[in-house]
Every structure is written in structure tokens, then in C-alpha cells.
Amino acid sequence: MMDKKQLKISTFDDALQQVKDGMVIGIGSGSTIELLIPHLAEKVTSEQLDITGVCTSNKTAYIAKKHGIKIIEINDVTNIDLAIDGADEVDTDLNLIKGGGGALFREKVIDAMANKFVVLADESKMVSYLGETFKLPVEVDKFNWLLVARKIEAYDKLEVTRRMADDVPFITDNGNYILDVTLHNGINPAEFHEYLIHLIGVLETGYFIDIADQAIVGTQEGVKVFNKAN
Template identity: 35%
Template structure:
């Protein structure tokens, strides 16, 4: 039986091998995405792969710089050929919850620009309904934290501002300088409706529901890779 981390690495390699010279590429954040970026760096260095990438987080940006992957600023990008990222939950319709790494707003912007959006993860991220395991992450304008929290609570969620890891005082701040909160709904029976309702809240800059955006999922399981 293969090691799950080895299979996650294989999923990342498979996704990275789909990238062709001349492409503009969105690069996601997380442990499985890091394997993909590592493979992409190998291809740039050893195969002469010519790409231009956009990063969704500082951690991915630093990895790209170390590997010599050419980057452009997100603000300069209008279109991407492909974007590859991880997920925290994925349902049978390939809808997602993302944002445990607090990069979901930038990740959604990148996903929206891509002709093809590929998710790579381990199969422990599969759920029957979104919200079974994780809350929906929120990125909130700091001055709107009270108003946004109240409106999201009216939709049926327990809302908590995300705090830093032990050793760091205060709340988690996104790479864009906003507050991160988590909205625990439990299993979400109508993710499309909730997506619509959250999108209507002023001051809620982004949330972790990715509805109807995924073209392909590559999942690492104990017995190999699953694509759907």
C-alpha cells in the first residue's frame, strides 16, 4: 500500500505534467499543490518549459522564486490557460470548500480567470455534502466584521474570527490585509443558494464556497489516483 504523501506527490506530478509551454498558469496553495509546484520547477529547469505563472499566496510565491518559475503579478493577469489548486472538501459535483490556508479570495480570483481549473487533493477531502467536516472560511473587510458576522449568523452559521497559531497574538490576517473568519453551517443542503446569499453581503470580500468552478479533480487514495 502506497504512502498517502507519496500519492499526493503523484497527483501533483500528474497535474503539473498537463501544463504545456506557452501557457499562463495559476498556482494554488497547500501541501498537495506544493508537490505540483515542485514538479513544475523541475520541468522549467530540466525541460526548458516556458510558462508564466500567477501565485495565490506568499508561500507559493516564495517556492516559485526558489525554483525559478517565472511569475507575474495577479493584477497584471487577465486570463489564465489553466489553474491548479487543492481543496479542503469536494462533493460529488466537484463543488468545493477552500480556505483553511486563508488564501481563498485570491484562489477564487485565479480560478475564475482560468479556462481549465484542476483540483488535486487526497481522497479524505471527499464528502457527500459540503460542510460535513469544515466551516466555510470568510475574508472580511476589517471595518465590516460586526455587520458581516451578524448577517452570516442569520443564514444559520456559527461565526468565529480565526485566531493565529500558538505563539502569535491576534487574528489571522490574509495576504490582502483582511480578517479571516469561519462560518460553521454543518452539512449544506443547497450550496448554490448559500453561495448566492453570501455573495450579497457587503464587506464580505470572499468566501470559501467554490460552486461549479472545477473542471477536473485528481485525488490521491490508498490504492492509487482517482480522476473525475
């Protein structure tokens, strides 16, 4: 019986096989990607690959640089060949909820820009609907966060909490707050995202709809690869 860490690591080979010489790689955030980075660095060194990384968080950039991976800023690239990231939830159509680590805005910029976006997950992240096991993170401006929270609650009698860290409000790399929204099965992700994104003060939502091209999932029965239907 493999634990979650082992299941995550089991997905790495399939992802790393897609990393080729000369690529610009989008490097995601979270526990899975932090485990992946040393393996990526080892591949770069052993195969003498010339790759450049663009990172979705300051923490990821720090870890990647520490392992000798060349990192540049998003505004210094015009193309990302491959993005590899984790997810908090993955549904059967490869739609995602992301943002458990608070980096959802930068993740969406990089993952959506990539020619191919590959998601790594363990089987516990697979859900029948988005919001089944995880709250939806929404990044909002500090100035009017409470007004935004009330408008979100009013959408469908939803529960909204401001994310805290060590008894103080969590602050994103962009200097904003995160509101975590408890969802239910009746909510249409595309419609709710549209409602949220047009609220003044909302930077981005943790819905990643129609962005992922492939999900590599570690299960007790082995690694399963799901590709987006054309």
C-alpha cells in the same frame, strides 16, 4: 499504506502532464501546492519549457520564485491556460470549499479565470456535502466583521468564529479577517453563497461552485481522475 503526503504527491504526474510550453499557469496555495512546486520547476528545467506563473498567495509566489519559476502579477495577464490548486473539500459534483490557508479570494480570481482548473486532493478531502468535514471560510473587512458574523449566524443558527493565529486575529494577504462558518447538511451552497456575497463587508466566500473542471485524487487504490460533467 500511504500517508496523506504520499497520496498528494501521487496526483502530481497527471497534473504536470497538462503543463505545456508557452502556458500561463495559475499556481495555487497550501500544502499540496507547496509540495508540487519543486516538481513543476524540475519539469520546466528538464523539458526547457517557457511558462509563466500567476500565484494565489504571496507565500506561493516566494516559493515559486525561489525554484526559478517566472512569476508575474494577475493584472499583467489576460489569460490563464491552466490553474492547479488544492482544496479543503471536494463534493461529488466537483464543487469545493477552499480557504483553509486564507487565500480564498486570490484563489477564486485565478482559478475562475483559467481555461481549465485542476484540483489536487487526497481521498480524505472527498465529501458527500460541502461542510461535512471543514468550516466555510468567509473573507470580511475588519471594520464591521462582528456585524457580519452576527448576520451569518442568523442565516440558520450557524456557529461563526473569527480565525486566530498565535492568539491574534489572522490577517489575509488582502488585509482582511477570515470568519469560519460551521455548516450542516441542509444548507444549499449556491443560495448561502448568494446570501453571504451580498452582505456589506464580505469580500468573498470559500465556496468554489461550478469552477473546477477536473479533480485528481490520490487514494489507497491509486489515483482517480474525475472530470466535470458537461
